[in-house]
Amino acid sequence: MAELKPTRDGFGEGLLELGRTDPRVVALSGDLEDSARAVWFKNEFPDRFFSVGIAEQDMIGTAAGLAMAGKIPFACSFAQFVTGKALEQLRLAVCYQQLPVKIAGSHGGLSVGADGATAEALEEFTHMRSLPFMTVLVPCDALEAKKATLAAAAHPGPVFLRLGRSPVPVITKPQDPFVIGQARVPRDGADIALIACGTMVAQALSAAELLAKDGIQARVINLHTIKPIDRAAIVQAARDTGALVTAEEHTVVGGLGGAVAEVVVQEHPVPMKFIGVQDRFGTSGDPADLFKAFHLMPEDIAKAAKDVLQFKQHV
Amino acid sequence: MLRKLAVELRQDILRIIAKAGSGHPGGSLSMVELLIGLFWYTLRHDPKRPDWPERDLFLLSKGHGCPALYTVMAHRGYFPREELLTLRRYPTRLQGHPERGSPPGVEMASGSLGQGLSMANGLALADRLDGRRRRIFCLMGDGEIQEGQVWEAAMTSHHHKLDAVCAIVDANQLQQNGPVKAIQDIEPLADKWRSFGWHAIEINGHDLQQVMDAYDEAGTIKGKPQAIVARTVKGKGVSFMELNPAWHGMAPKPEELERALAELQAVA
Numbered sequence: 001m002a003e004l005k006p007t008r009d010g011f012g013e014g015l016l017e018l019g020r021t022d023p024r025v026v027a028l029s030g031d032l033e034d035s036a037r038a039v040w041f042k043n044e045f046p047d048r049f050f051s052v053g054i055a056e057q058d059m060i061g062t063a064a065g066l067a068m069a070g071k072i073p074f075a076c077s078f079a080q081f082v083t084g085k086a087l088e089q090l091r092l093a094v095c096y097q098q099l100p101v102k103i104a105g106s107h108g109g110l111s112v113g114a115d116g117a118t119a120e121a122l123e124e125f126t127h128m129r130s131l132p133f134m135t136v137l138v139p140c141d142a143l144e145a146k147k148a149t150l151a152a153a154a155h156p157g158p159v160f161l162r163l164g165r166s167p168v169p170v171i172t173k174p175q176d177p178f179v180i181g182q183a184r185v186p187r188d189g190a191d192i193a194l195i196a197c198g199t200m201v202a203q204a205l206s207a208a209e210l211l212a213k214d215g216i217q218a219r220v221i222n223l224h225t226i227k228p229i230d231r232a233a234i235v236q237a238a239r240d241t242g243a244l245v246t247a248e249e250h251t252v253v254g255g256l257g258g259a260v261a262e263v264v265v266q267e268h269p270v271p272m273k274f275i276g277v278q279d280r281f282g283t284s285g286d287p288a289d290l291f292k293a294f295h296l297m298p299e300d301i302a303k304a305a306k307d308v309l310q311f312k313q314h315v
Numbered sequence: 316m317l318r319k320l321a322v323e324l325r326q327d328i329l330r331i332i333a334k335a336g337s338g339h340p341g342g343s344l345s346m347v348e349l350l351i352g353l354f355w356y357t358l359r360h361d362p363k364r365p366d367w368p369e370r371d372l373f374l375l376s377k378g379h380g381c382p383a384l385y386t387v388m389a390h391r392g393y394f395p396r397e398e399l400l401t402l403r404r405y406p407t408r409l410q411g412h413p414e415r416g417s418p419p420g421v422e423m424a425s426g427s428l429g430q431g432l433s434m435a436n437g438l439a440l441a442d443r444l445d446g447r448r449r450r451i452f453c454l455m456g457d458g459e460i461q462e463g464q465v466w467e468a469a470m471t472s473h474h475h476k477l478d479a480v481c482a483i484v485d486a487n488q489l490q491q492n493g494p495v496k497a498i499q500d501i502e503p504l505a506d507k508w509r510s511f512g513w514h515a516i517e518i519n520g521h522d523l524q525q526v527m528d529a530y531d532e533a534g535t536i537k538g539k540p541q542a543i544v545a546r547t548v549k550g551k552g553v554s555f556m557e558l559n560p561a562w563h564g565m566a567p568k569p570e571e572l573e574r575a576l577a578e579l580q581a582v583a
Contacts, residue, residue, distance in 0.1 A: 026444070050440055050475070058433045058467035065437020068415075068423070069445070073437075089464070092427045093434060097415045 002169035007198075008106045010142030011163050012037025014149025015074055015104075019045045022072065025153060028063055029076040030054045036076035036106040036163070060086040063101045064093035072100050072153055079105025079121035079162055087127055094158045095131045102152045103160045108138075109249035110277070110294060111166040111199060111287040120282035121162075126254035128160040129227040135180060136226040138162040138248075138256075140201035141170045144224060147178035155180055164199060164249075166287045171202050172222075181225045183233040189217035192305050192312075193237035193244050197223050197256050200247035200275070200296065207247075207301035218305060226256055231263050238268040243312040245273045245304045249296060252276035271311040273304040317355065317523055320390070321347050322583040325552045326576050327386045327399060333572040335403040338411070341549040341562040342456060343383035345487035345520070349545055350387045352526035353452060357534075362392040365420035371449050372438060374423045376431025377456035377485065378412035379564070384421070385409050393420040429462025431455060432482060436468055439477040450534065454483045458490030461499050466511070472540035473512030480540040481533045482508070485520065487549035491563045508542035520545025552579050 018025040019041050026048045033039045033049070042049035050066075052059045056077055063073040075082060082105055083090070094101045108121045128136045135155060139145035145163060152159040159180075176184065186201070187208050196204040201222045208218040219237055223230065238244060244264065246257035257274035264270060277294055291297055324347050332338035354360070358371045375384050382402060389396045394408075398418075401407040408418045412426025423434055435453040442449055455465065472480050490498050501507070505515040514536045518525040526545070533541035549563070550556030553575040567575055 026441075047444065052471050053467070053474070055464075055467035055471070057464040058436075058471055061430050061433020061464065061468065062437040062440070062471060065434035065439075066441045067437070068434065069438045069441030071441050071444075088427055089430060089433070092424055093430055096424050 002171055004167035005142035005170055006164055006167050007139050007142055007145035008037045008163040008165060010139065010145030011104055011149050011161060012040045014146040015041045016044060018150065018153050019048065022153060024070060024072045025074065026050065026066055026071045027074045027076060028052055028059050030056055030059050032077050032106070035078065036104055038074065038076040038104065056082050056085040057089050060089035060101070061093050064097060064099050067099035067101050072102065074102045074104055076104040076106070078119055079108035079124050080119055083121065083124040083127050083160070091131055095133045098133050098157060100156055101158050104163060105160060106163045107165045108162040109164060109199065110282050110290040110296070111164045111249065113166060113287040113290065114284050116284035117281040122251050122277050122282055124160070124162065125226055125248070125250050125256060126258070129259060133157050134227065135159045137180065137224060138197040138226060139224055140198055140222055141168055141172055143170050143174060144172050144178060148224065151178055151180050162198060168199050169202050171205065178224070181228045181230055183230040184222040184224065185219060185233070186222055187218070187220040189219040190240055191217045192309060193219040193221055193241045194247060194301060194305065195221045195223050195234065195237065195244060195256070195260055196247040197226060199249050203296060203298050204247050204301055206298035207305065210298055210302040211305055216305065216309065223256060223260070226259050229259050229263060231267065234260055234263045235267045238264050238270045242270050243308045244270060245275060245301060245308055247275040247296070247301050250276055251279060253279055271308050273308045275301050275304055317351055319583050321351060322579050324351070324383070324386050324390060325579050328382045329553070329567060329572055329575050331386065331399045331402045332382050333567045333569070334400050335566060337403060337566050338382050339379040339564050340567065341489065341556060342377060342380045342485070342487060344551045344553065344556065345547040345549045346380050346383050346454065346485045347551070348521050348523050348526050349454065349483055349485060350383055352523060352530055354387050354391050356527050357530040362420065365393060369447070369449065372422050372451045374431045374435055374451065374453045375413055376425050376453050377428065377459050378425030381413045384413065388420055394418045428456070428459040429464040432465055432468035432472070435480045436471050436475070436477055439479040440475060442479060449479060450481060451479050452481050452483060454485060456490070457484055457486040457488065457495050457501060457504070458498065460484060460501055469508070469511045469513065476538050477540050478537055482540065482542045484542065484544050485547055486544055487547040489549040489558060489560050489563065491560070493560050505544045508544070512539065514539045514541045515544060516541065517544045518546065520547035521551060552582070554578060
C-alpha cells in the first residue's frame with residue numbers, strides 16, 4: 001500500500017527547501033499559511049514571509065511588486081479564492097507584466113470534502129490556462145508536488161500550482177524526473193490512452209488495472225503540466241492508441257480534457273471521453289463519497305474507456 | 316519657467332490625444348503639476364538610465380492618465396518627443412494604457428484600476444529586505460479609490476509600516492459618468508487615509524509650490540505611509556473641458572484642439 005500524503009505537504013517541503021537555498025524566494029499569505037503549508041517557511045524565515053490579511057487581490061498585487069524588485073514570491077491561498085477573486089490581478093499585474101509570481105492554490109478540487117462547494121476549486125484550470133504566459137501545474141502526489149514547487153521557482157514566468165488538502169497515495173518515485181511541459185507515462189499500453197492529472201492519475205492507474213483484466217491495454221499519461229501542454233505526448237498517444245479518455249478533478253468545461261482536445265482535434269483526431277465534474281458545483285462530504293457521487297472512480301474511467309473503444313471501432 | 320512648462324505639457328497632451336483620435340484628456344490635464352513636481356524636483360532618477368537600480372519609482376495607477384506620463388517622460392528625455400505622436404497607433408510603444416517597460420521608464424502596467432498601491436507595497440517590502448532605500452510614489456484617481464483593492468493595500472502599507480510608500484490622489488472631482496460625489500462619495504478623503512493609519516497631506520494640486528512641499532513633507536515621515544490628497548480640476552487649463560465629464564475619454568476635434576491650444580498659450 002502506497003504512503004498517503006497530501007500534495008500541499010509536498011509543496012510546504014519544497015517551499016522550505018527553496019527558503020534555504022534561494023534568498024530571492026519569499027512567501028505571502030492571506031491568513032491561510034497553515035492550510036497551504038507555507039507556515040513551515042514562515043516559521044523558519046519570518047522576515048521573508050508577508051501577511052497581507054484576508055485580501056487575495058492585494059496579495060497578488062503585492063507579490064507582483066516583490067517580483068518587480070527581483071524576488072520570487074509564492075502567494076499561498078486556497079485555489080478557489082486566489083484564482084477567483086484575484087483573476088484580474090493575475091491577468092494584469094502578473095501575466096501581462098510577465099513576472100515570476102508563483103501561485104500555490106491549496107484545497108483544489110472535491111477532495112476539500114466537508115467544507116463544501118464554496119471552497120472546492122473546480123474551475124481554476126480553465127481560468128489559469130486562459131491567461132497568456134501562465135504555466136499550470138497539477139502534481140499527482142506529494143513527491144511530485146515538491147518537485148513541481150522547485151521547478152516553479154526555477155521557471156522564469158508565472159506559475160499556478162494546484163494542490164490538494166486530502167492525503168493521496170504517493171505513486172511517483174524519488175528518482176522520477178519532473179520537467180515542466182513534459183508528461184510522464186507511468187504505464188504503457190496500445191489500446192487506449194488515459195490522460196490524467198493530479199489525484200486522477202492514481203485513479204487512471206487503477207482503471208488501467210481493471211481494463212487489463214478485460215484484455216485492454218491502457219497507456220496512462222500523467223499530464224502534470226496543463227500549460228504549456230505536451231503536444232508530442234498527446235499526439236503520440238492518439239496515433240498509437242486511437243482512443244483517449246481524459247480524467248480530472250475539475251470541471252470538464254475547458255480544463256484538462258478541453259486542453260487535450262484542442263491538440264487532438266487539430267493534429268490527430270480520435271474519439272475522446274472526458275471524466276470530470278460535469279458542469280456543476282461541489283458539495284459537502286467525505287472525499288471518497290464525493291468521488292463516487294461525481295463519477296471520478298476507476299470504474300467510471302474504465303467504463304468511459306470501453307465506451308470510447310466502441311466508438312473507435314465504428315470510426 | 317515651470318509654469319511655461321506646464322502649458323507646453325498640456326498642449327502636447329492635447330495634441331497627441333487629438334492625433335490618436337481617442338484617449339483621456341480630462342484626467343491627464345489634472346495631473347500635470349503633480350508630475351512636474353515628481354519628474355523635475357522630487358524623484359531621484361536618470362532618464363538615460365531608466366533601469367538604474369537606485370532610482371525612485373513612480374507608479375501610474377490611474378492608467379488612463381498615461382498621455383500625461385508619456386509627455387512628461389519625453390520632455391524629460393526618456394525618449395524622443397516625436398514618438399509621442401505614435402500614441403495608441405499600431406505598432407507603438409505608447410499603449411492606450413501603460414505597458415510595463417514600454418518605453419523603458421514606464422514602471423508598471425495599469426488600466427485596470429486599483430492595482431498600483433499593492434505593487435508599491437510589494438516593491439517597498441522587497442527594498443526593506445534588501446536594505447535599499449527608494450521612494451515609491453503611486454498616483455491614483457479619486458474615482459479609482461472606489462476600488463476595494465486600494466483599501467486592502469492601504470491596510471497592508473500601514474500594517475507593514477511602509478514609509479517608502481507615498482500615495483498621491485489626483486482628486487479631480489469627476490469620474491467617467493459624472494461627479495465622484497454623485498457616483499459614489501469618497502469623502503472625507505484625507506481623514507479616510509488617516510483612519511487607515513496614514514500620514515495625510517491635503518493640497519491644491521495645481522499649486523506647484525504646495526506640490527513640492529507636500530513631497531518634501533512626506534519624505535520626512537518615518538514609520539508610516541503617506542497620502543497626498545491633491546485637490547485638482549479635471550480638464551485643467553481648458554475652459555470647455557474643465558469639470559465637464561464629457562472630456563473624460565474623448566479626443567478633441569481639430570477646431571477644439573486649436574481653441575484649447577490658444578487658450579493655454581494665452582496663459583503662458
